[in-house]
Amino acid sequence: MGFYIDSKLDAYINEGCNAVSLMLIFVAFVFAFYNGFVKSLLFCLGSIVFLHFTNIGRITLLSLINYHHPTWSKFSHDVIFPLIIYGAIILLWIVWISLFIRSKKAA
Numbered sequence: 001m002g003f004y005i006d007s008k009l010d011a012y013i014n015e016g017c018n019a020v021s022l023m024l025i026f027v028a029f030v031f032a033f034y035n036g037f038v039k040s041l042l043f044c045l046g047s048i049v050f051l052h053f054t055n056i057g058r059i060t061l062l063s064l065i066n067y068h069h070p071t072w073s074k075f076s077h078d079v080i081f082p083l084i085i086y087g088a089i090i091l092l093w094i095v096w097i098s099l100f101i102r103s104k105k106a107a
Helices: 020-032 037-068 070-106
Strands: 002-005 008-012
Touching (some): 020 037, 020 070
Antiparallel strands (some): 002 008
């Protein structure tokens, strides 16, 4: 899919950019530390929505950097923006373990 700014092709978004594979890995992790079906399912659904909007923001910011500062484009794509999506996933895993798994073991 092409991403256009001012009617100019700014970036091409391929299948790997949609983060679906990362969302599947995230869900597998949550169900590996299972804490009841409803709790796990609701956390996964909410997290996937959060990750989807985070990814849309990531792609938008990357395209704006590519448009306004093309010299930073490769560094942003290869270093900064993967940190955003992976960082969001790791933070959600920490929340899952801290709030839902530890509280279950303490009870």
